[in-house]
Amino acid sequence: MTPPVPARKSRIEAALLAELSPSYLNVVDDSERHRGHGGWREGGETHFAVEVVSAAFEGKSRVARQRLVMDALKAEFDGGLHALSVTARAPGE
Template sequence: MTGPIADRIRDKLTSRFAPVELSIVDESHKHQGHAGHDARGESHFRVAIVSAEFVGRSRVDRQRLVYDALKDELADRIHALALSTKAPDEA
């Protein structure tokens, strides 16, 4: 079961990158009592995405693309986003 923020992440990344693999893990429970923890949950995520959109792009460029796709969520609710961004031939 996922929450509304994880669902929005999935929808936006799927729409923008047409990933061949996508994993979204809510790790908010690991950060209780730490800075940035939101009692509502869904504040810390680990995302692994594999997409042809990343072919020929640097790791930094790939992450910038993901951050741009999720800019509203990052501004509103997400405190931490751990990313793994790979091209299909790297998966």
């Protein structure tokens, strides 16, 4: 029997922890607020909000920070993640 696939939230958390070593990470499945909108599917896990604080963002522009997060989650976007709201800060900001 194959083991169950972890929920998308857990996979997002694991990917961001591995790539960015954040000092703070909050991942929220925001899918229900988007019911009926493009990309929404029954069961959710299509729209997420991420707040992440990481030293990896120091000296980087807002766009560069977002790109780091999006790159870390490429597999999730390829697998059906439709939308991601990102708040990315360096420590002390």
